[in-house]
Amino acid sequence: MNVELHVMVGAYTLDALEEREQIAFEAHLAGCPMCAGELAEFQDTAARLANAVAVAPPPQLRATVLDAAARTTQERPVVQLHQGSRWRQRLPMLVAAAAVLGVLGAVGAYIGEHDRLTDLREADVREAAVIAADDAVLSEIRQGDTSVKVFSSDQMDEAVVVMAGVPPLEQSRDYQMWAVPAKGDPRSLAVVDSDDVATSGSTLVGSLDNAQMLAVTVEPDGGSPLPTRQPVLSVQLG
Amino acid sequence: MVDPFPLPVSGVSEPTLSDLLVQVARGDENAFAGLYDRMVAPVHGLARRVVRDPARAEEITQEVFLQVWRTASRFQPERGSARSWLLTLAHRRAVDVVRHDQASTNREARYDWSGGRDTDVVDDEVTMRLEHEQVRRCLGSLTELQREAVTLAYYGGYTYGEVSSLLAVNPATIKTRMRDGLIRLRDCLGVTR
Numbered sequence: 001m002n003v004e005l006h007v008m009v010g011a012y013t014l015d016a017l018e019e020r021e022q023i024a025f026e027a028h029l030a031g032c033p034m035c036a037g038e039l040a041e042f043q044d045t046a047a048r049l050a051n052a053v054a055v056a057p058p059p060q061l062r063a064t065v066l067d068a069a070a071r072t073t074q075e076r077p078v079v080q081l082h083q084g085s086r087w088r089q090r091l092p093m094l095v096a097a098a099a100v101l102g103v104l105g106a107v108g109a110y111i112g113e114h115d116r117l118t119d120l121r122e123a124d125v126r127e128a129a130v131i132a133a134d135d136a137v138l139s140e141i142r143q144g145d146t147s148v149k150v151f152s153s154d155q156m157d158e159a160v161v162v163m164a165g166v167p168p169l170e171q172s173r174d175y176q177m178w179a180v181p182a183k184g185d186p187r188s189l190a191v192v193d194s195d196d197v198a199t200s201g202s203t204l205v206g207s208l209d210n211a212q213m214l215a216v217t218v219e220p221d222g223g224s225p226l227p228t229r230q231p232v233l234s235v236q237l238g
Numbered sequence: 239m240v241d242p243f244p245l246p247v248s249g250v251s252e253p254t255l256s257d258l259l260v261q262v263a264r265g266d267e268n269a270f271a272g273l274y275d276r277m278v279a280p281v282h283g284l285a286r287r288v289v290r291d292p293a294r295a296e297e298i299t300q301e302v303f304l305q306v307w308r309t310a311s312r313f314q315p316e317r318g319s320a321r322s323w324l325l326t327l328a329h330r331r332a333v334d335v336v337r338h339d340q341a342s343t344n345r346e347a348r349y350d351w352s353g354g355r356d357t358d359v360v361d362d363e364v365t366m367r368l369e370h371e372q373v374r375r376c377l378g379s380l381t382e383l384q385r386e387a388v389t390l391a392y393y394g395g396y397t398y399g400e401v402s403s404l405l406a407v408n409p410a411t412i413k414t415r416m417r418d419g420l421i422r423l424r425d426c427l428g429v430t431r
Contacts, residue, residue: 007414044431045429046325048373066267074308
């Protein structure tokens with residue numbers, strides 16, 4: 001069990017974590033039934049703290065709320081698909097690792113001590129460090145089920161691209177990622193096989209320099225020196 | 239354990255909050271009205287406690303109930319109780335508001351309040367306002383640091399980092415006290431699943 005993350009369950013219940021730690025804890029929670037049990041009990045406990053300060057609002061609020069609800073569309077239930085592609089399982093660990101690294105800062109010491117992290121490849125640790133960097137910027141695009149998230153850190157001079165829901169390609173094709181500057185040619189960042197995207201989902205791509213956009217194209221096997229097609233996805237970098 | 243919210247005794251058993259929430263997810267406006275009637279006081283009281291401004295607290299109450307209406311289909315009964323689900327939404331919303339407001343004025347001021355806003359006063363106020371005898375008694379059973387860590391975060395909307403600055407105690411200790419404070423409170427209140 002990851003003790004550092006587990007102890008956060010109290011602060012998490014009280015909404016007292018910083019946003020990044022909150023995300024990390026939620027990722028940890030997904031794989032920790034014990035934490036989920038403790039959290040549920042803590043939330044019931046916190047609910048008692050709320051009950052203790054209960055005060056009815058002015059009565060006219062009732063009609064306002066009920067009228068507003070009658071005019072508000074409800075979210076449709078989410079249908080759970082059990083595809084279980086592996087990147088989905090790996091990502092929470094990565095994010096959790098990122099937060100731990102960010103919070104504790106002691107990368108080397110931590111990896112030695114906690115078995116959960118020893119499974120991570122070196123690249124995972126670097127990816128985690130980029131995501132956790134103080135200056136990390138997240139740019140994101142979503143089209144239907146497909147999403148691309150780009151975490152970039154000037155400090156680390158690296159970026160991590162996380163793709164999800166990307167369709168598989170035929171054998172003779174690969175996805176290629178490009179840093180697109182305001183002026184000049186796109187620069188290749190990485191060539192990824194669509195199977196790899198399905199298994200790993202995250203790719204460490206080095207520096208984005210001053211790229212305005214990150215674009216993904218479908219290229220012949222092994223990639224091309226310059227894009228040969230229109231991008232299938234592009235993300236404006238913030 | 240004494241149920242703090244005994245249901246009215248009648249021949250027909252009332253639907254549980256969880257039943258109501260499931261009906262709300264199907265667009266049942268009557269169930270929504272029922273849920274409102276049963277939960278509005280703790281939601282509004284909590285919002286008021288955290289943001290302190292009555293008008294803001296009403297806005298938050300309205301937003302939270304509309305969020306419940308919109309997202310009721312996300313409630314998963316196996317993950318926790320309907321009451322907790324709703325109050326978790328309410329607390330998050332209130333905390334977001336108070337942090338946002340604070341950020342747009344002067345966030346730094348929050349760290350320098352040790353002179354202006356005495357934490358003992360906050361604690362006293364909290365204790366005095368507690369209507370629920372059992373909760374008050376159980377908060378009283380915590381160590382001072384546990385109680386301050388829990389109440390400053392929950393009622394004050396402070397992050398553990400801010401609590402750490404206010405109390406001049408190491409942040410890691412505050413995180414630990416929040417957890418062991420909740421454990422003690424849970425056991426004292428007899429919360430079990």
